[in-house]
Structures are given as C-alpha cells and as structure tokens.
Amino acid sequence: MTDPIFSLVLCTKGRVAELARFLESLVAQRMTEVQVIIVDQNDDDRLMPVLNDFQDKVSLVHIRTATGLSLGRNEALKRVRAAIVGFPDDDCVYPPGLLRRLLELANLRSEDFFSFASAGLNGGLSGPRQETTDTEITPSNVWRCVISYTFFVRSRCLQGGIRFDTDLGVGSPGPYKSGEETDFVLQLLRAGYRGWHVRDMGVLHPEEQQTLAHARKRWAYGCGTGFVYVKDRLGALAIGKMLVGPLVRFLRSLLCLRVVECIHHGYEFAGRVRGVWGGMFRVSGAPDAGVDLAPLEKPCGK
Template identity: 35%
Template sequence: MKFSLVMATLGRSIEVERLFVSLAEQSCRDFELIVIDQNPDDRVKAIVDRFREQMEIVYLRSEKGLSRARNVGLRAVRGEIVAFPDDDCWYARDVLSFVAARLDEDRSLGGITGCSVDHTGRLSQGRWANQPTLVDRFNVWTSATSYTIFLRAQAVAAVGGFDERLGVGSGSRWGAGEEVNFLLGVLRAGVAVRYDPALRIAHPEPLQSFDERSFTRGRLYNRGFGRVLGLNGYPWHFVLYLLARPMAGCLLALFDGDVARARYYWIASTQRMLGWADRG
C-alpha cells in the first residue's frame, strides 16, 4: 500500500530536515511526500531538492493557512493511505510499516491513529488513551491529533476536505481543531478507525513554559477546540466536562501558588466555552 504524506510547512527548516531524514530511513519505501510550502522564500525548496533522490516528493505552494494547505495537498494524493505529518514531527523507522501491517490485517478499518511522544519517548501534546480502542466522537479527543492520523484514501474522499475556517493561519478566532473536525466527518461517514497506543509519532512538547506566547497559543487553540464541539453538536454534559477539567487545573495551580499555570488553564476553559458558543 502506497502512502501519501501531506505536509504543510511555514517558518521552519531545521525541523523539516529532521522529518525528511526520518522518512529517508523508513523501512517501508512505498510513499510519496507531498510538501505544501507557504514560505515566502526557498528555505524548504532547498531541502526538497537535496532529498529528491532519496524519496518521491511532490512540491506545491499555497496561500497561508494549515487547512488551506492540506486541501491543496489532498488534490495531489495518489496513495492508498493518507497521513498529515506536521513539519516539526518525525517518524521512527518502522512507523509506515506498522501502519501498513495493521491496515492489511484488518480490511474493515478505514484508518488507524496513534499517540504523540517527545524526543525521550514520553507522551506529549496532551492526554492519551492507554488501551487500543475504536475511535468514536467522545474518545477522539484522547485518540488522535493531526500527525498521528492515517486514513485510507476512500475515507478521506468521504469527507472531501478540511474546514478552512479552522486551524493555524485560518485568519479566524479558531486556531486549532481542524483535524478532529475532519476525523469526526470520517466517523460520521461510517468509517471504522482504530486507536493503537503502540503507534507513536514523535513531536516536541509545545507547552514548555507558561508565558505570553503560550497564553496566545492557548487562546487560539482552545477557542478552536470549543468551536469543533459546537459544530459537531456535542451534548451539554460532555461540553461541561471538557470545560471543568482545565478549570480544576486552574484551581489546583492557584492552590500551589503557580499563578502562570492557573492563568493558562483559565484561558483554556473560558476559550473553550466561547468557541462552543460561537456562531457564524
């Protein structure tokens, strides 16, 4: 089974090269890397040119916006399995082989998801389910993020594309959630997707400190989180649960005297609420 790896990139080069190196070392060689470059310069093109002899690369450009870039990339897909690596993630040597084997073993599955780990192998980017499970609309929040999603091309076609109002660079208030929204569309189409924590994709932990940059990111990401809850008609009791978790973290941080952490969790809770209530 051929893979189509759709990677949008903006503002990075060292991280892009790290991903390319990890792909060049994959035990499974049947893949195309679709690069959608949103940089105003040729920093990524130079890396692409250096790696062209080591892997099949399709090089494209697009307007800014992660969802816009992915939609451009989806139009170029020729593989049977589609994935969306971030430009700062990287794959262990047998990641593609692992995915291909799992999907070959169970033809009823339209996709597989995994978890995120940092460079030490510790879980990163939030909470993750401990056990393998079929993904549904309630556990999706602990079973997938963009770069841990692998879908058969038919499942991707059932959705059609990413909502360009969501995600980094969209120009809206909703700076995240586009991949969960997309995966929810896959599930609504009746496609079975399985989460397997043995599938691990490496990615840096973004929340290294609680500073103004993390607060800004927290506002955009959590408002997008809330927007996806609203768009997909989640029941109020589940929304309340997802609002209460960071609020509890806020109170615990205040009890410990960690004002910066408390502020971050306050932002997370209130922005989720605002995103859920957003219209338009």
C-alpha cells in the same frame, strides 16, 4: 508509474531544520512507496536547499498555497495518489518501522483510519491526555486518540468530499487555531467509517513548553476545541465537561500559587468559552461576532 502506498501531506511555514529532520526520519523508514506532498506556505525559497537535498531520496511534490493549515491540506488532497494518507507536522519525527507497522495494520484490520500514540522527542508521552489501550475511535474518545500527525486514513474514504474545515487550524482567518483533525475524524465517523487507535508505537513530537510565551496558544487552541464541540453537536453534557476541566485546573493552580500554570489554564478556559460562542453562531448560520485575541500566523505544525 506505480502508485505509492502512502501519501503524506505536510504543510510548513517558517521551519527548515525541522523539515529536514522529518525527511531524514522518512528515509530511515526504508520504504520507497511514499509520496510526500510539501505544502509550502513561506513567502520565500528557504525550503529549496532541503528539498534539493532530498529529491533523490524521497518522492516529493512541492506546491505553494496561501496561509492556512486546513486550506493547504485540502489543496494537497487533490494530488494524493496513494491508498493511505497521513498528515505529519513539519516538526514531528517518524520512529523506525512506523510505516511498516501502519501497513501491517491496514492489511490485517478492516478499519478505515488509524492513529498512533504521540511521544516526546526525548521519551515519554507528548500532547494531550491519551488513551492507554488499543481501542476503537469514537466521538467520545476521539480527543484522546487522534492528533493530526498520528492519524492516517484510507484515501477511498475521501471520495465523498470529506475535507478539513478552513475555519479551523493554524493560519485560519478566525480565532479557532486547532480542532481541524478532530472535526475531520468526526466527519468520517458520521459517514459510517471506523477507526482504530494503537498504542504500541508513537509518532515523535516536541513537548509543549509550560511558559508564558506559550500561554496565548492555549487561548487559540481552546477556541478550536470549544468550536468543534458545538459545531459537531457532541452534546450539552460533553460541552459542560470540556469547559469544567480547564476551569478546575485553573482554580487548583491558583490556590497552589503556580502562576504560569494558572495563566495557561485560564487562557485555555477562556478560549474554550469563546469557541463555544463561535460554534453557536456557526450552527445558527449567523455571522461570528466574537474577537480574535491571539492570532497565530507562525508554522503550520502545532
């Protein structure tokens, strides 16, 4: 059997229509050299109708694991057969031509991993602040270059044991529900691998909603951000800037009486402080004595 060019590791829990939408976008890539490893973390068989619909259109590997985005991805990496690995969210969409553009990059450039922009399903950018030009990925700009669903790595880089930290990501046992991909890339950079960010295409992803219902996510994702800054030793100055940003946005929203924004930024700041605290425990080797304010046990995708 010929090995595929791409292995896509997709963890999913609770989403069915979104998964079907992603697989449709994958079929539209018109590339057959793709292995999709579906990491099913549902407690039932809700995915089976979708998987049956696509089994003749896409090379699917279906596995089940316990809850945890990082745990599931690590388990799936044992089954990767391709030269390039990606980590799509279960609610993202690949625009036409994305994989051909990635293959072109991998053939023309010597870097070990690549990332694209993140775009909204209805146009414009989606996700956090992003780099505005093509650029090398470094520890100082990784937060603006890499989101898990926009990121692809040559599988040979993983032979040394680089894996996702199971204390990070949605479904992890503690409060740190984000940052797993950033920590993963920082491991790659420390190992001497190089990355390149391109802006000419974007992976499509639903835009985050600024509602009270989503505010608690800011805490959980803030926890992950703060934790990674300390765990990966990004430096006191970088940690300070990371904390000041949401604090300033919180105060500005408060002064302008923008209540929902104020709550969002307040949760984010508090989460980052909690993450820094937890990261200090990790670095020191002591057990984490903090609290988990907002457990997120919903879908694997963000």
